[in-house]
Amino acid sequence: MAKTLKQEFTKGLWKDLPPFRLVLGLCPVLGVTTTMENGLGMGVATTFVLCGSNLLVSLLRQAIPPRVRIACFVIIIAAFVTVVELLMQAYTYPLYLKLGVFIPLIVVNCIVLGRAEAFAYKNKVSSSVADALGIGIGFTLSLSLLGSLRELLGNGSLTIWGDLSYSIIDVVPSFQPFTFATQAPGAFVCLGLMLCIINLIGK
Amino acid sequence: MLESILVTFSIGAVSGVALSYASKLFYVYEDPLIAKVEGLLAGANCGGCGFAGCSAAAEAIVNDKAPANACILIDEENIREIAAITGAHAGPPEPPSSYNNCSGGKRATDRFIYSGIWSCTAAAALYGGNRDCAIGCLGFGDCIRACRFNAIKMGGHGFPVVDYDKCVGCGACEASCPKTILEVKTLSQRLFHLSSAGDPLAPCSQGCPAEIDIPRYIDHIRNMRYEEALDTIREKNPMPLSCGRVCPHPCESLCRRGIADEPVSINQLKRFVADYEMNSGRRLPIACSPATGKRIAIIGGGPAGISCAYFLRRAGHHPEIFEAMPKLGGMLRYGIPEYRLPKKILDWEIQGILKLGIESHTNVRLGLDFDFCSLVAAGFDAVFFSVGAWKDYNLGIPGEELSGCMTGINFLSRVGGSKPPAIGKRAAVIGGGNTAIDCCRTLIRMGLDKVYLVYRRTRKEMPANEAEIVAAEHEGIEFVFLAAPNKIIADEEKQVAGLEYLAMELGKPDASGRHRPVPIEGSEQILAVDTVITAIGQSPLLSFRGRGNRLDDLNISRWNTFEVEPSTCQTNVPYIFAAGDAATGPALVVDAIGGGRKAARSIDLFLRGEEVNPQEDALLNKPIGESIFPSVPGVRPMGRIGLDEIDVTNRIQTFAEVDLTISERDALAESNRCLSCCRLCYNVDTH
Amino acid sequence: MNELVRMTVVLTGLATIAGGVLAAVHSGTADRIAAQQLEYVKGPAIRSIMAATTNNPLEDSFQLSIGEEEKTVFIGSLASGGTAVAFEEFGRGFGGDIGVMVGINMETETILGTAVTVHSETPGLGAKAKNDRSFTSQFEGLPVSATVAVTQDGGQIDAISGATTTSRAVCEAIAQALERYQMLHADLQKTVN
Amino acid sequence: MGYLELIVSCIFVNNILLAQFLGNCPFLGTSKKMETAVGMAGAVVFVTVLAGTITWIIYHQILVKFDLVYLRTFSFILIIATLVQFVEMFLKKMIPVLYAGLGIFLPLITTNCAVLGICVINIDEEFTFSEAVSASLFYAVGFGLALILFAGIRERILLARVPKALQGTSIALITAGFISLTFFAFRGMV
Structure with missing residues (x-):
């Protein structure tokens, strides 16, 4: 059963790729992926919390009594989320404003709690961190992908980070932005179609 | 800083105290299995499984309402552990595995053309599915999608094929199937399943x-x-x-x-x-379940005893066989002649079964060499009687005590054993069953000049197998039908000199449909023979009874057989079971083997402390x-x-x-x- | 019982430690967060008003107490050598308060510029109040003594078509700012110099 | 803002599930069966109102007073988790009938981002106490409404012919997208 660190890391990138293979943590996926930048930021924030909580849960796994483990995980995760909130306010304030309520909600993201419980509580520190990094990076990539798709369709542009942005209209002047994609119903439909595509590739 | 610490401290303390006291105050008993399963679930309460949180999912899994892999968060290792927990709940701690019941698949005819969604569940919702067969596979592969281990593939014939190396017995396929095509069963559940009315049986x-x-x-x-x-x-x-x-x-x-x-x-x-x-x-190799440590005494090492021991051993129990004769095999060895079943083949087969870990003691006769009470004292948890039917019925005619006259089983067992009896040149075998034919065919191989088979009805009524009768005819046995032996004639040395019989004619059919033979007055005839073998039927030899122990409490039928519940083989003494000829009277080897398995099923139930009930819907060869x-x-x-x-x-x-x-x-x-x-x-x- | 105590202790301990850590992180980032909030919430509005200042108004700001309220006043040095102040006032709009940053040239006593900071108006209309130059430019150069009101209320400001309430709220906020400027004129003058 | 506006806004325009994307995991999980959906909806209403009220009080009476607003997330989630677990145990022992109908869904709510989300929104929107309580109620009702509507549709999807790759969560999400689109019609009412 022992897997190498590399395996623990790479499984998050395809085999257990959230949210497509591991259909969890959908709220931020739907809520923040209006642009690629948002998706990327959310992904990084989640990865940070995931790594921190996995690390700490794995370190403390002997000390935490099984019956209150969920409450303990929640405390650890909540602490990390607050740290992220504070750091984001201090360094990436505009992004913090855009992500809004979804930053505190990382605390109830099933992926974070799920990995703490299903993996970190049972595995040693190095593999837990590898697992968290893999899942986190997978999540970040998925969010960015969905974000860029929706941004391209809906705004006709793609903002990588800050001022670095490209516009489709420069290339294809006749392009009409499909605003539906950036709005709420579009979020569901785009994610549903992405899932479908992943299913097709997975087959 | 201080306020912050104080606030978090108080929130933590309030939560901790409130929860720990609440868990004491509002304690409600819960199945420990549920807690155990819940401990293995992700605990994220994400609801991805469709149940109301992890504890609800755990409860559903324990109560078989959800498969072991219901949780979408946990890895294979945990699923395996959960499967092991619930598997232990359902039966003995042996790995369950999926088993396909339908072999019909594509060839089954359709009642109507179904063009709905590609899902068994959806199809079954419409009048039970499009297939003509009420129990057959619908072939849309819900089970394949349900399996998280890639252990199921759709075979070319339109029904799922299980890869047993990959199957962990999680039960997802069984849960996804709207019928009962794939059943996740442990080895013993499979071995002990009696054919039932809902099975796809040819x-x-x-x-x-x-x-x-x-x-x-x-x-x-x-x-x-x-x-x-x-x-x-x-x-x-x-x-x-x-x-x-x-x-x-x-x-x-x-x-x-x-x-x-x-x-x-x-x-x-x-x-x-x-x-x-x-x-x-x-x-x-023959797969056996993990040892349970239960011991069963098998009295009689014939086909029923061997079969029962074999199935109990495969289910993980420890049967020991006690056999009165020098070797195991019972009627297979001592009743069936070498030319039909060579001894070395029988030896090879029995040896293979004993190799599974079954102890055997030969040359020990119950009541003579060991006592029933000693079995109970030795710590056997159950006793199985498969003593067979070794007592020949007597004809009840004068001269049966003469030298040169013997019973069929006695004759065959001595030929099959090490001390063949002395016989003459011309023999008459009385009876129309397989034993009689076996005697005839054995005698002819022993170099006799003439062998008669004397039967009081006609060839049509002979209970022996047709093939055997034909073979006997080919081998030159002379059949004397419609002949009722009257007496055995002795010579001056008290040796058999001939068999006097009355000719018969067939009367009206009796209750069993056979024509009752009626003797014709004054039609006495004499067959000049020096050997007479009577083979008119047997009953169990119950000489071990009457020694003042529990065996005396057993109900015995009027045919001198053990009275048992036919579908469970349990006697009126709960820990005593019986099957084979001892319970049914003389019957086929395969009947004894089936009986041994039926008894093993009941014994297994009994040893696990469950009620020994007949299996619902069991066909019992109907x-x-x-x-x-x-x-x-x-x-x-x-x-x-x-x-x-x-x-x-x-x-x-x-x-x-x-x-x-x-x-x-x-x-x-x-x-x-x-x-x-x-x-x-x-x-x-x-x- | 032992189990219960342990559960409580672990929970409380973890929560306490977390509290300590968070307090430390908070005190470490508090200043930066405040600066960032200023930069991104008020920053764009201030910049649009005081585009031509030689200093950074965001850094040269001070707190002014008006009764119970604390107001942040931004100061900009104009190229002409004069000084401008800017602060935020609120008017009641359709969907809630509308914040308007008002910049005043202290030399000429005229409105330097206005900018909408926060609004929760129907998308489109609120944005118009923010970006529609033909609307916002009407305020520029008005003397502090002027009465600011939409034409419907007898004033000289043309409302955004179809968004009278929003326009009214903006005017209300600006009028309040002018009033407050005149009230605090002395204090301001003192602090600036 | 008037209460009528608040109701329409919370239930329809800013529907917590379909416009704010909160609580999607249980939304997809528990909408497979109507029965489960109804139970879940009831439990969410109950817990949200309770949690919304308590967190509002804690925030304004403790966190704001001591200048500890940055502990908002931390304290809210702990309070909700404790509260939910406590109520669950209480119901299980004291009112088993209610537990069977509603209580079993409670654990699912601990990590339901809709509940925490509504508590946070109450603070962000600077609602007064009575507004916060009613907003909690109406947001939760909106969640229940969407969930029950969706469960009804999903029971139908089972019998529909869906391309293989779209089956499961994929088609569920697209369907949710169309429900969300219908809720769009309420835009402009507030």
């Missing part, structure tokens, strides 16, 4: 007293997977070598091909794979009405393979086996004659 399987899945093993043979064929047989019958030789194959008379053509030589195919193993020079067809369209008669046997003039010189094993080519050809029937569907002949 007519032949319904007719087999051992309930072997005949179409499945024939299919294995067709695909040259002989080892799997043997495994399939051994799931229900531990003695394919012996049965392949001596079984009168009631299955073949139900064979669906037999309606339009000659039936498939099912028994020859069984013998072929059994011989294949023996000649291959190695024994196939046919399923809808599966017995009056005609079978689509079958092109082609005749069965001829049977190789030794030429008559040669064979009566020796005890060499008469019937020879069929060749692989013939076996393959014959297996292709099988229609692979299920309950309703079958493969028609296409060429």
Whole structure:
């Protein structure tokens, strides 16, 4: 059963790729992926919390009594989320404003709690961190992908980070932005179609 | 800083105290299994499983309402652990595995054209599915999608095929199937399952007293997977070598091909794979469940005893066989002559079964060499009686005590043992059953000049197997029908000198449908013979009773057999079970083997502390009405393979086996004659 | 019982430690967060008003107490050598308060510029109030003594078509700012110099 | 803002599930069966109102007073988790009938981002106490409404012919997208 660190890391990138293979943590996926930048930021924030909580849960796994483990995980995760909130306010304030309520909600993201419980509580520190990094990076990539798709369709542009942005209209002047994609119903439909595509590739 | 610490401290303290006291104050008893399963679930309460949180999911899993892999967060290791927990809940701690019941698949006819969503569940919601067969596979593969281990694939015939190496027995497939095509069962659940009215059974399987899945093993043979064929047989019958030789194959008379053509030589195919193993020079491994530590005393090492011991051993128990004769095998050894079942083949077969870890004690007779009370004292948890029917009925005519007159079983067992009896030159065997024929055919091989078979009715009424009668005729046995022995005539040395009998005529049929013979006054005739063997039936020898122990409490029927509940083989003393001839009176070997398995099922239930109830819907060899067809369209008669046997003039010189094993080519050809029937569907002949 | 105590202790301990850590992180980032909030919430509005200042108004700001309220006043040095102040006032709009940053040239006593900071108006209309130059430019150069009101209310400001309430709210906020400027004129003058 | 506006806004325009994307995991999980959906909806209403009220009080009476607003997330989630677990145990022991109908869904709510989300929104929107309580109620009702509507549709999807790759969560999400689109019609009412 022992897997190498590399395996623990790479499984998050395809085999257990959230949210497509591991259909969890959908709220931020739907809520923040209006642009690629948002998706990327959310992904990084989640990865940070995931790594921190996995690390700490794995370190403390002997000390935490099984019956209150969920409450303990929640405390650890909540602490990390607050740290992220504070750091984001201090360094990436505009992004913090855009992500809004979804930053505190990382605390109830099933992926974070799920990995703490299903993996970190049972595995040693190095593999837990590898697992968290893999899942986190997978999540970040998925969010960015969905974000860029929706941004391209809906705004006709793609903002990588800050001022670095490209516009489709420069290339294809006749392009009409499909605003539906950036709005709420579009979020569901785009994610549903992405899932479908992943299913097709997975087959 | 301080405020912050104070606030978090107080929130933490309030939560901790509130929760810990609440858990004490509002404690409600919960099945510890649920807590155990919940401990293995992700605990994220994400709701991805469709249940209201992890504890609700755990409860559903324990109560078999959800498969072990319901949680979408946890990894395979946890699923395995959960499967192990719930598996232990359902039966003994042995790995359950998925098992496909339907072999119909695509060939089953449709009642209507279904063009809905590609899902069994959806299809089944519409009038139970589009297939004609109420129990068959719908073939949309819900189970394949449900399996998280890639252990199920859709076979070419339109039904799921399980890869047993990958299956962990999580139960997801079973839960996803709207029918009961895939059943996740432990080994012992499979071994002990009695054919039931809801099973997809071919007519032949319904007719087999051992309930072997005949179409499945024939299919294995067709695909040259002989080892799997043997495994399939051994799931229900531990003695394919012996049965392949001596079984009168009631299955073949139900064979669906037999309606339009000659039936498939099912028994020859069984013998072929059994011989294949023996000649291959190695024994196939036989899977056994983990040890349970329970001990069972098996009294009598005949087919019923061996079968019961075998199944109990495979279920993880520890049976010990006590046998009065010098070797195990019972009637197989001492009642069936060498030319039908060579002793070295029987030895090889029994040895293989004992190798599973069954202890045997021979030359020990209950009541003489050991006492029933000592068994209980020795810590046996249950006792199984398979003492057979070794007591010949007496004719009740003068002269039976003469030298040169003996009983059939006595004669056969002495020939089969090490001390053959002294016999003369001309013999008369009285009786029309298999024992009588066996005596005749044995006598002719012992070099006698003339062997008569004296039977009081006609050939049509003879209970012996047709094939045996024909063989006896070929071998020159003279049949004297409608003859009732009157007395045995002695010479001056108190030796048998002849058999006087009355000629009979058939009267009106009696309750059993047989014509009752009526003696004709003054028709006495004498057969000049120096040996008379009476073989008119047997009953169990119960001499171990009457010693003032629990055995005296046993109910005994008026045929001197153990009175048992027929579907459980349990006697009125709960820990005593009985099967085989001892419970049924003289019957087929395969009946004894089936009885041994039925008894093993009950003993297993008894040892696990469960109620020994008959299995619901058990068929017990009653046919399923809808599966017995009056005609079978689509079958092109082609005749069965001829049977190789030794030429008559040669064979009566020796005890060499008469019937020879069929060749692989013939076996393959014959297996292709099988229609692979299920309950309703079958493969028609296409060429 | 032992189990219960342990559960409570672990929970409380973890929560306490977390509290300590968070307090530390908070005190470490508090200043930066405040600066960032200023930069991104008020920053764009201030910049649009005081585009031509030689200093950074965001850094040269001070707190002014008006009764119970604390107001942040931004100071900009104009190229002409004069000084401008800017602060935020609120007017009641359709969907809630509308924040308007008002910049005043202290030399000429005229409105330097206005910019909408926060609004929760129907998308489109609120944005118009923010970006529509033909609307916002009407305020520029008005003397602090002027009465700021939409034409419907007898004033000289043309409302955004179809968004009278929003326009009214903006005017209300600006009028309030002018009033407050005149009230605090002395204090401001003192602090600036 | 008037209460009528608040109701329409919370239930329809800013529907917590379909416009704010909160609580999607249980939304997809528990909408497979109508029965489960109804139970879940009830439990969410109950817990949200309770949690919304308590967190509002804690925030304004403790966190704001001591200048500890940055502990908002931390304290809210702990309070909700404790509260939910406590109520669950209480119901299980004291009112088993209610537990069977509603209580079993409670654990699912601990990590339901809709509940925490509504508590946070109450603070962000600077609602007064009575506004916060009613907003909690109406947001939760909106969640229940969407969930029950969706469950009804999903029971139908089972019998529909869906391309293989779209089956499961994929088609569920697209369907949710169309429900969301219908809720769009309420835009402009507030």
